[in-house]
Amino acid sequence: MLALMALRVPIAIAMFIPGAVGYALLASPAVLLNHLKGAAWARLSVYDLSVIPLFLLMGQFATQGGLSRALFRFANSLIGHRQGGMAMAAVLACAAFGTICGSSVATAATVTQVALPEMRRQHYSGRLATGTLAPERGMAWGMGAGLFVFLALYNFARSLKSGSASIVAPIFRLSFTVTALLAVLVLGEPLTLYTLAGLALALAAVWLLLGAESGALPAAGTMRRALVQAVIAMAAMGVANFFYKMGALTGGSPASFITGQAATFLPLATAFAWRVDGGLRTTRAVWTHAGTTAALFLLALVLLFESLARGRASVLVPISQMGFVVTAAFGLAFLREPLGLRKVAGLAFAVAALACLAYS
Numbered sequence: 001m002l003a004l005m006a007l008r009v010p011i012a013i014a015m016f017i018p019g020a021v022g023y024a025l026l027a028s029p030a031v032l033l034n035h036l037k038g039a040a041w042a043r044l045s046v047y048d049l050s051v052i053p054l055f056l057l058m059g060q061f062a063t064q065g066g067l068s069r070a071l072f073r074f075a076n077s078l079i080g081h082r083q084g085g086m087a088m089a090a091v092l093a094c095a096a097f098g099t100i101c102g103s104s105v106a107t108a109a110t111v112t113q114v115a116l117p118e119m120r121r122q123h124y125s126g127r128l129a130t131g132t133l134a135p136e137r138g139m140a141w142g143m144g145a146g147l148f149v150f151l152a153l154y155n156f157a158r159s160l161k162s163g164s165a166s167i168v169a170p171i172f173r174l175s176f177t178v179t180a181l182l183a184v185l186v187l188g189e190p191l192t193l194y195t196l197a198g199l200a201l202a203l204a205a206v207w208l209l210l211g212a213e214s215g216a217l218p219a220a221g222t223m224r225r226a227l228v229q230a231v232i233a234m235a236a237m238g239v240a241n242f243f244y245k246m247g248a249l250t251g252g253s254p255a256s257f258i259t260g261q262a263a264t265f266l267p268l269a270t271a272f273a274w275r276v277d278g279g280l281r282t283t284r285a286v287w288t289h290a291g292t293t294a295a296l297f298l299l300a301l302v303l304l305f306e307s308l309a310r311g312r313a314s315v316l317v318p319i320s321q322m323g324f325v326v327t328a329a330f331g332l333a334f335l336r337e338p339l340g341l342r343k344v345a346g347l348a349f350a351v352a353a354l355a356c357l358a359y360s
Helices: 002-006 011-026 029-044 047-065 067-079 085-101 104-121 126-132 137-162 165-173 175-186 193-210 220-249 254-277 284-308 313-320 323-334 341-359
Strands: none
Touching: 002 011, 011 029, 067 085, 067 104, 085 104, 085 126, 085 137, 085 254, 104 126, 137 165, 137 220, 137 254, 165 175, 165 193, 165 220, 175 193, 175 220, 175 313, 193 313, 193 341, 220 254, 220 284, 220 313, 254 284, 284 313, 313 341, 323 341
């Protein structure tokens, strides 16, 4: 094959000839001809080949109607004044149009007609311009996940401020039940006996490890508001984890998904901090640990995304949410926190939950 490519034979023919010869030698020429008889029809009768032209047609309608140009102008008005803002605006426009269209090919073909001339006029390099205009559907799911992650963390922080951590934290940790429920109802994932047992043991472990009393409870009205915010945070994080699975199913890369999530989460978080606190007010201790925390979180997100591309969300997301076991172990080892019977039982239930979920 490499020799044929070196002789400038078209790639399709260079791949076909060695494959056909090898197939004939391993089986027989009759088997090869029988395979070729149905292979051509099988490749040309794929459903995607009939859908993609329709998406391209819809993209042309959107272009002629001014939708793609309006999306790019809107994104450019938000971040175009920053350094590299036009490239970021092109990415944002691609993600927004991709959520409407559903086809990466149609999105790239449509937004490129608007964004590429503008980027060339601003003297962007060809590599950067074409690279930013090659979106993936996973980026759109990442943007949705970023929105729900922001809602989850915001409501969780508000609930911790006014409620009891021993009650609010376990509720927030139950987000994996929402993800598992969506995976079963929407994606039709099987709900086996071991999966049910693992989810039940995980619930018990959360209650045992995080449900200890921590002093007097707040007033009834304040606690009720904190519980509502904790439930909203739990549901939002469960939906965000489900979006991770949907992004993985598109076949997109973790980098595109994380870029989409960051494109939504970072502006929302920054704007919120600027509005509430008047700016980013952090201490030296925050910056000391922020880099390590961000790197570990990025690694965990990439590993979760890769695992969801190969396995079931109803099993893998609960396993990933068992990270509080590692937190409890580090607290015992480095912070010298007391080890009571309740914590021992909670860790034992967590290990049993992991075993059931892994076996399922």
